[in-house]
Amino acid sequence: MGVVDRHHVAESGVRGARPLLFAHGFGCDQRMWRLVAPAFEADHRVILFDHVGAGRSDLSAYDPQRYRSLAAYADDVVELCRALDVTDAVFVGHSVSAMIGVLAAIRAPGRIGALVLVGPSPRYIDDDDYSGGFSRADIDELLESLESNFLGWSGAMAPVIMGNPEHPELGEELTNSFCRTDPDIAAQFARVTFLSDNRIDLAAVDVPTLVLQCSNDAIAPQAVGEYVHQAIGGSEYVLLDATGHCPNLSAPEATTAAIRAFL
């Protein structure tokens, strides 16, 4: 299976125009962008994809050894850029994908020409003089929540979901399919996401960057968004009047407008 199929890539918009790569965060898949991405199809090449282990990606490509850090996800993005022959792309990363975008931009200069970081956090856990908003115990509780919520996932359905890529409708009919993940993958992705620390990587970003911060975000508080803005020299900072961690769902117009203004 090629890189493009591995990530269930969906392309639309104008071929040859500047590419816009939308990356989803922890807990969901590319459908997270369905209220935002179409707004750019008229004048951009729009690329949606799922991280390996999420959504309709190739679950058999998920190797727990490989996906032990965000670097592996960044490598995937770079591979994807190569496979799609993408250069000077605008990478729009939500939540943990904001940091994946940061790492990818550092790794492959030229491929990613600009970053839009939606609700970014370089470090979720509080440190000596840094407030990420969470403690180590909170993350353990999250793992517990994941263990007791196998959304749309049961042992009986798993073979159907994984074994029938040619019949995606089988998966579609399941409730909660949008957040459906193999529980073991979800637990590891949660650990990798919420225990990572990418603060020192921010200074290495040298492409135009937009930080999109929600006014009331329980996952990535305002102070964290401002920290990212300060750490990335020359970045723009836009505070959206939106509650929650997903402005791409709760405030799609404002999100679209902010990205458009940045472009």
Added chain:
Amino acid sequence: MPAPPDESAEDLYENAPCGYLSTDADGLVVRVNATFLRWTRYRRDELVGRRRFAELLTGGGRIYHETHYAPLLRMQGTVREIALDIVRADGTRLPVLVNSEVRGEVVRTTVFDATDRKRYEQELLAARNREREARERVERLQRITATLAVAPTAPAVAAAVAGELTEYLGASGAGVALREGGGELEVLAVDGALPPDAFAGPAGYDAGEAGGRGARARLGPDGRARLAVAFGGLHEFTPDERAFLRTCSEQTALALERVRLDELQRDVASTLQTSLLAGALPSDPRYEVATAYRPAMAHLEVGGDWYDAFTVPDGRVAISVGDVVGRGIAAASTMGQLRSAVRALAGAGMSPAALLGHLDTFVDQAEPARFATLVYADVEPATGRVRCAAAGHPPPLVVTPGRAPEFFAGGRSTPLGVTLAGEPRGEAAFELAPGGGFLLYTDGLVERRRESIDVGLARLVEAVAAHAGASAQELVEAVPDAVAERGAVHDDICLLSFRLRG
């Protein structure tokens, strides 16, 4: 029919058998029923207009809410059966199952007490985790057993066990020691760090003392092998860990015993081989003979290669180099039989072809010798004439002063015991120039894995050409270094060089 007083819509809402709350677009609680307040011990005015639903959850639950619950609700308009923990006003937790539905600008959420269900689920999870641990333990033991079965030496056995033990137990150190013949304990391998007295004292488990010595375990099933594990601090050995340690200790003792027997057998075979190959080579002012034997690095068992040179009554020098299939004591003793048979037949003045014919008859009675290969040659020192026959063996390399070395392709036939019925063995002859000679060798010299033998033969020609004018002794010393794969010889190398003095 009017509803009874206690079945009013208001009462149905307030005292429903589930918590019920409504939140606005920002997640702020706008309405909540009495059941929810009773369960969570909040006052109505602490919640309505002041708190978001997500803020009533644990830290982890809040992340889950933001990354799964809220997006799902946006995407589907409804979410069902989500398990969360609500933090009560007094800080205690209430495990709940939550259903939500978007209704215009408002989200309605019902909350079901799931305390018992959660406890039950946790028991199931714990059982699942225990099952997984047991499976992992079995897999680990299978892996250890497989590793030990092929570990070639006692230190290799010990190192494999020690590494697995520290990894599995998370110990600060583990090791294996051996007591030979009631003497001192010899420490074979240690992984991590062990205190100096780790192996001393009786077998048993010691959980350690707070602030004092760390936990220890010592085991030794047969009194010879002893296993020790140490922790930096306190450690209570669980029944599972004790069972694992016992099994490991038994497997270790078995593997060490196997290694001891293997080593014994190897010693016997090696002694046998050395004694069979011993014996003085002929010494004569007209010619020189030199030999070399290099055992394979990859095998600990001896092979069945041989060389031999002796004079026969009519003045000729008889020379043989051969290779018996297999390794170990069996191969070494078969080699001894064949080598003796060659001597006996050669002493009777037999020609090379006739000698091979008799060996074919011989292997019909000595089955392990079937498929052995050899070159037999006899030389008239006065004339330099060499008669030669090769049974399935690589060809002699003939050296003539002033010319490139050449393989002698004559007199070739099949390995011993596989001749076609009625077809006699052939032989051929060549002349040695003054100062000239030839080299016989076994295939270990020219064969490498994943490489055609032609490449190896070409390499041999090159190496011998580079040593033009060398004595027979110099040649057998220099050629293996130049030709054989460095450090990775996978077969024994046996070679013999004959040279007429110029």
